[in-house]
Amino acid sequence: MSMRKPRIAWITHDCSATGAPSALLSLLQRRRPAFEHIVVAKRGGPLLQDLVKASDSLLQPGGVFRRVTDRPRVSFGQGGMGSDASPNRRRTRALMARAEEMIANRTIGNIQPALVFANSVASADYVSPCLTRGIPVILHAHEIEPRLSEVLERYRIVAPAEGLFLAACSTAAARDLAAATKVDEDVVNVIPNSVDAARIQELARHEIDHKLPDG
Numbered sequence: 693m694s695m696r697k698p699r700i701a702w703i704t705h706d707c708s709a710t711g712a713p714s715a716l717l718s719l720l721q722r723r724r725p726a727f728e729h730i731v732v733a734k735r736g737g738p739l740l741q742d743l744v745k746a747s748d749s750l751l752q753p754g755g756v757f758r759r760v761t762d763r764p765r766v767s768f769g770q771g772g773m774g775s776d777a778s779p780n781r782r783r784t785r786a787l788m789a790r791a792e793e794m795i796a797n798r799t800i801g802n803i804q805p806a807l808v809f810a811n812s813v814a815s816a817d818y819v820s821p822c823l824t825r826g827i828p829v830i831l832h833a834h835e836i837e838p839r840l841s842e843v844l845e846r847y848r849i850v851a852p853a854e855g856l857f858l859a860a861c862s863t864a865a866a867r868d869l870a871a872a873t874k875v876d877e878d879v880v881n882v883i884p885n886s887v888d889a890a891r892i893q894e895l896a897r898h899e900i901d902h903k904l905p906d907g
Contacts, residue, residue, distance in 0.1 A: 697728040701805035702747070705814035707737030712812040712834040714739065715861060715885040720746035730803055734815065753799045789817065789846045797821035813840055813869075816847040823855050832859040832883060833869045840865070841872040849873065859883050 702720065704713050716731075717739055723729050723746070731743050731750040744750045796818040800808070808822045808829045822829045831849070833840060844850060851874050858873060859881045860866035866880040 698806040699728045701730050701808045703732045703810045703815040703818050706735035707740040709738045716811045792817035813843045828855045830857045833865045834861045837868045840868050844872050
């Protein structure tokens with residue numbers, strides 16, 4: 693009886709023709725056959741089929757909490773009900789973050805990976821559920837400040853944690869990630885982007901043309 697290959701779960705916040713998903717596609721195209729590679733796509737996009745072809749399988753988690761957290765963000769101006777600084781807004785964002793972590797925990801429980809690669813801090817909702825289960829996580833930051841620390845604080849990633857390994861796509865992102873998580877900058881590994889620019893331009897152009905009205 694053949695043994696199951698150890699699984700790596702690659703988490704992407706979406707499948708858009710932008711930097712982070714494109715970098716993930718490039719990494720998967722060089723994947724090692726000793727592992728089973730599963731992509732978890734929180735949202736779709738023009739790179740979806742490319743990611744399907746580059747991986748062993750692709751999952752798109754759903755459910756009531758996903759429908760809640762996918763609602764558009766609303767702002768009513770400075771100090772208004774939808775302001776990021778308002779107590780109501782902060783409570784809502786905290787509840788949304790916990791709901792996303794519940795989806796992540798359920799998804800990871802179904803996949804049972806040996807390692808999780810969170811491909812941008814927008815996928816940081818998978819960090820806490822994985823670490824609680826004893827599953828190591830590589831958090832690969834593409835974002836820089838001020839967005840980076842804002843998202844990490846939402847998911848309570850503000851200090852070093854056992855089993856959490858940090859990476860970034862650039863020295864600027866590495867510097868900001870190190871500061872936000874209170875580690876030395878040399879702890880953060882820099883994994884530069886290596887993408888097929890022509891392919892990404894083609895997909896982006898198709899997406900734009902699809903959204904433009906005829907005439």
